Amino acid sequence: MIILVRKKAAIVGYGETPFSRARADKGEATLSAEQYYAWATELVLENTGLEKSDFDGEGLAVGGSEWPHSEIWSAEVAQNLGISPKLLIRSDHGGMSGVALLIQAVLAVHSGLVEKVLCVAADSPMSLQGPASRPWRYMIDFCRPFGMMGPNSMIAFILQRYLYQYGIKPEHTGKIAVTQRQHASMNPNAYLKTPMKMEDYLNSRMIVDPIRLLDCCILVNGGLAFVVASQKEAKKITDNPVHVLGIGEAHNYLHGSRTRPDVTVTGIKPAAKEAFKMARVRTKDVCFIEPYDDYTIIVLQQLEDLGFCKKGEVGKFVDKTDLSTKGKLPVNTGGGQLSAGQAGMAGGFLHVIEAVRQLRGEGGQRQVPDADVGVVSGMGGLGYAVNLVNNGIVVFGK
Amino acid sequence: MSAQQPSGYQKSLPEITPLTKPFWDATKRHELVIQRCAKCEGHQWYPRAICTLCGSRDLKWSKASGKGSIYSFVVIRQVIDNSPAFQSDIPFVLAEVELEEGPRMYAPMVGCKPEDVRIGMKVEVLFEDATDTVAIPKFKLVP
Numbered sequence: 001m002i003i004l005v006r007k008k009a010a011i012v013g014y015g016e017t018p019f020s021r022a023r024a025d026k027g028e029a030t031l032s033a034e035q036y037y038a039w040a041t042e043l044v045l046e047n048t049g050l051e052k053s054d055f056d057g058e059g060l061a062v063g064g065s066e067w068p069h070s071e072i073w074s075a076e077v078a079q080n081l082g083i084s085p086k087l088l089i090r091s092d093h094g095g096m097s098g099v100a101l102l103i104q105a106v107l108a109v110h111s112g113l114v115e116k117v118l119c120v121a122a123d124s125p126m127s128l129q130g131p132a133s134r135p136w137r138y139m140i141d142f143c144r145p146f147g148m149m150g151p152n153s154m155i156a157f158i159l160q161r162y163l164y165q166y167g168i169k170p171e172h173t174g175k176i177a178v179t180q181r182q183h184a185s186m187n188p189n190a191y192l193k194t195p196m197k198m199e200d201y202l203n204s205r206m207i208v209d210p211i212r213l214l215d216c217c218i219l220v221n222g223g224l225a226f227v228v229a230s231q232k233e234a235k236k237i238t239d240n241p242v243h244v245l246g247i248g249e250a251h252n253y254l255h256g257s258r259t260r261p262d263v264t265v266t267g268i269k270p271a272a273k274e275a276f277k278m279a280r281v282r283t284k285d286v287c288f289i290e291p292y293d294d295y296t297i298i299v300l301q302q303l304e305d306l307g308f309c310k311k312g313e314v315g316k317f318v319d320k321t322d323l324s325t326k327g328k329l330p331v332n333t334g335g336g337q338l339s340a341g342q343a344g345m346a347g348g349f350l351h352v353i354e355a356v357r358q359l360r361g362e363g364g365q366r367q368v369p370d371a372d373v374g375v376v377s378g379m380g381g382l383g384y385a386v387n388l389v390n391n392g393i394v395v396f397g398k
Numbered sequence: 399m400s401a402q403q404p405s406g407y408q409k410s411l412p413e414i415t416p417l418t419k420p421f422w423d424a425t426k427r428h429e430l431v432i433q434r435c436a437k438c439e440g441h442q443w444y445p446r447a448i449c450t451l452c453g454s455r456d457l458k459w460s461k462a463s464g465k466g467s468i469y470s471f472v473v474i475r476q477v478i479d480n481s482p483a484f485q486s487d488i489p490f491v492l493a494e495v496e497l498e499e500g501p502r503m504y505a506p507m508v509g510c511k512p513e514d515v516r517i518g519m520k521v522e523v524l525f526e527d528a529t530d531t532v533a534i535p536k537f538k539l540v541p
Contacts, residue, residue, distance in 0.1 A: 141418060142444045144410035145534060147492050147506050149478045156472035157494050157504075164470070164517045209473035209512065258450060259440065259500045263470075384444060385469075385494060385502040 006278055009109040010234040010241035011102075011396075012227050013050075014353045015043025017122075019191045019220035019341040024127045031221060032129070033067035034080055036122030036343075040223030041081055044118065048227050048237055052083060059114040059228075060085035061101040063121025064092050064345040068130040077120070087114050094380025095292055097121055098224070098348035099392035103247045105228035115233040122223030123344025138384050149208060151294065152216060154382040156208040159297040162264045163210060166312040170212075172319075173296035174201040176331065177214045177338055179323045180293070184335025186325075186366035191220050191341035215296045220341035224349035226356065242359045245373070246279025246395035248272060254386060264312075266298070267391030268377055269305035275375075276307070279395035283307045287371040288330040288358055290351035292379040293337050298388065302377060303331075306393075325366045333358055333366050348378040355396050372398045407528045408483035414531065418445050420459045425533035428525040432499060434460035443501035464523035465540075466497040473512040491515050495537055509538045 017039045022028035031039070045052060060083055062074040070076050074090035087108055093100040098121065105117035125132070134140075139148070148154065162168065178198055184190035196214070204214040227237075234241040253267030268291075276282065283306065291302040300314045308329065309317035323331040334340050334354040337347050355374040357363050363371075373395065380390035414422050424431040432443045437454035441462075448455055471493040477484050484490070491507040493515070507515060508524070521537040528534055 137413075138444045140410075141412035141414075143504060144481060145412050145528075145532075146504050147409075147474060147481070147484050147487070147490065148504060149474055149476065149481060149484075152478075153472050153474060153492060157470040160472060161470040161517070205475075206473070207476050209475065211472075259442070260469075260496065260502065385504065 004278065005106050005110050005247060006245050006280070007231065007243045009106040009228050009230055010243045011352070011356045012229045012234050012237040012241050013044055013048030014226040014356050015040045015047055015224065016189060016353055017043065017223045018189060019222040019343060021126050021191065021220055024129060030127035031124060032127070033065045033069065033122050033124045036124060036221065036223030037077055037080065037120060040120050040122055040225040041118070044120070044225035044227060050227065050237065052081070055116070055118045056084045057086045059087040059089065059105060059108050059117030061089040061091070061105050061117050061119040063097040063101060063349070064090070064094070064133070065123045066125040066132045066344040067123055067128060068132065083118070087117070093378070093390040094345060095294055095348045095388070096378035096380035096390035096392050097345060098350070098352045099376060099378025099394055100249070100390065102226075102228060102244070102352055102394055103249060103392060106244050106247060109228060109230045116227060116229040118225065118227055120223070120225040121346035121349050123346045124221040125219050125344035126221050142384070151382050152211055153208045155295045155297065156211040158263050158387055159210050162297060162301070165264055166315070168300065168315040170202055171198060172300060172315045173215055174198050175318050175323065176293070176296040176299045177201045180332045180336045181339045183325060183333050183366055184339030186364065187334040187340055190335040190339055191218055192335070192339045211295065217294050217337035217342040217347070218339065220343050222341065222343035222346065224343060224346050224353055226349070226353060240360045242356045243397050244394060245281060245397045246275035246277070246393075248275035248278070248393045250391045252383070252389050253391060261386055263387050264301065266301050266305050266379070266387050268302050268379070268393060271391045271393040272306045275393040275395050279397070281373055281395050285373050286329070286375050288333055288368045288374050290332055290336070290355045290374065290376045292348060292351060292377045293332055294342065294379070296338065298379065299331065306375065325363070325368050330368050333363060333368060348380065351376045351378065352394070359396055359398050409528070410481060411529065411532055417447060421445055422532050424459070425525055425535060426531065428533065430462045430464045430523045430535055431459045432462050432497070432501060433457045441499040441501055443497070443503050463498045466495040466521055468493050468515065468517050468519045468521060469496040469502055470494040470517060471507070471515050493521065493537055495521055506536045507538065508536045514539065
C-alpha cells in the first residue's frame with residue numbers, strides 16, 4: 001500500500017551558512033557545530049519570516065554531527081536553540097539525514113500532529129575538538145586492523161566491481177565531477193568554484209585505485225536548515241512553497257542475495273520506484289535531479305537506479321546526455337557535495353535545499369529553465385561488503 | 399610483509415569482545431573460522447549475535463576452507479589519520495574475498511604486486527601474527 005502524502009506538505013524556506021575549512025589546530029578561527037546550528041536557524045527564520053517561538057509546540061528535527069556531541073543530542077540542540085517543540089526527531093542516517101528528516105517531518109505534518117517542522121543540521125568536521133563520534137563496531141574490529149582507509153577505500157571496492165561488470169571509462173565518472181564543478185562556479189556558496197577540465201580530473205592523483213582525488217566530495221564546516229509545513233500553514237508563510245509529491249526509503253537493501261548481493265545496485269532503486277508512483281511522475285517529467293554525491297560513481301549508479309537508463313548502460317547515457325543546468329537532465333545544479341561541499345553529517349541537507357531553490361526560481365545563474373519537478377536523494381553509511389545502507393528519495397513539485 | 403616484532407605492533411587492533419574472541423583465538427592457531435547457523439546452516443561474516451538469514455541465535459564457529467576468489471579489490475596509496483602505521487606497506491592491495499562458504503571478507507593481499515591482481519582470481523588465507531592475542535588473516539594468490 002502506498003501512503004498518499006502527495007501535496008500534503010511543502011518546504012517553505014531554507015537557510016545555508018557559508019562553508020569553511022578553517023582548522024583550529026592551525027590556529028584558524030573556527031565555529032563549533034553548536035554555533036553552526038544557531039547560524040542556520042537564524043538564516044531559516046529570516047528566510048521564512050518566522051520567529052523562533054513559532055516552533056514552540058511544533059516540530060524540531062535534528063541531524064547528527066561528527067563534532068563531539070552527547071548521546072541525547074536533539075534535546076541538547078532544543079535547549080541550545082531555546083525552542084520547546086511538541087515533536088522532537090533525531091536522525092542518525094549519515095548522508096541521508098536531510099531526506100530522512102524531511103520524510104519524517106512530512107509524515108508528522110500529514111498526521112496532523114504538528115503544522116510545521118524546523119529541520120536543522122550542522123557539523124564542524126574540520127574543527128574537531130576532541131574525538132569524533134564512534135564508528136560502527138565492525139569498522140574498528142574488521143576494517144581498520146585489515147588496512148581499510150575509511151569511506152574512500154570502501155567506495156573504491158564498489159567502483160572496481162562496477163568497472164568489472166560494466167566497463168565504464170574514467171571520462172564517465174569525470175563528467176560528473178566536471179559538470180558539477182561548472183555548476184559550483186555559478187553558486188556563490190560553493191567551496192570549490194575554480195573551473196575544472198576533464199584533463200584536471202584524469203590527472204588528479206589516485207588515492208585508492210580506482211578512486212581519484214576528484215572523485216571525492218570536499219569536507220567543510222557548515223549548517224543547513226529548512227522548514228516543512230502543512231498546506232494550510234504553508235499558504236500563511238509563503239506564496240512560493242515547494243510541494244512534496246512523493247517519498248520512498250530503503251534501508252539495508254541487498255540486491256539479489258543477503259550473503260552475496262550485487263553491489264552495483266543501490267537501495268535508490270526500490271525507494272525511487274515507490275516515490276515516483278506516489279508522485280505520479282515518470283522520469284521524462286523530471287526537470288533536474290539532486291542525487292546524493294559522496295563520490296562520482298554513486299551518481300552514475302543512481303542514474304540507472306532512478307530509471308533514466310538500464311543497469312550497466314550509464315556510460316552510454318552520460319555520453320549522449322547534457323547533465324548541465326542548460327541540458328536535458330541537470331545533475332546537482334549547485335555543485336553538490338563534490339564541489340559545493342559536504343558539511344559532515346549535515347551534508348545531505350544540501351541536495352534538499354538546492355532543489356527547493358530551483359523550484360522557487362532562485363537558482364540565479366544556475367537556474368534550470370521552467371523547472372517544475374525535481375528529484376532529491378539521500379544516502380548514508382557505507383556498509384560492510386555492501387553499498388550505502390540508508391537510501392531515500394523525495395520528489396518535489398511546484 | 400613487514401618484519402615488525404609482535405610486541406612493537408603499531409597498527410590498529412580489534413577491541414576483542416566475548417562475541418568475537420573465538421575468531422581471534424582461532425587466528426592465533428592460524429585458522430580461519432566464521433559463524434555457521436545451527437538452524438539454517440548458512441554462513442556469515444562479520445560475527446554477529448543473530449543469523450542474518452533466518453534469525454536464529456544458535457550460531458556455531460565453523461572452520462572455513464580459507465579458500466575463495468576475489469570479488470573486488472582496491473590499491474591503497476594513502477593512509478588516513480587513524481591508520482598511520484600502514485604507511486610502510488603502501489601501495490598495498492586490499493581484497494574483498496568471496497569465501498568458498500559464501501560470505502565476503504575484506505583482507506589485505508600479500509606476495510603480489512597491485513598490477514597482478516584481477517577480479518575472479520583464486521586466493522588462499524594465511525596469517526600474520528600481530529600480538530599475543532591477535533593474528534591478521536591475509537590472502538595470497540594461488541595458481
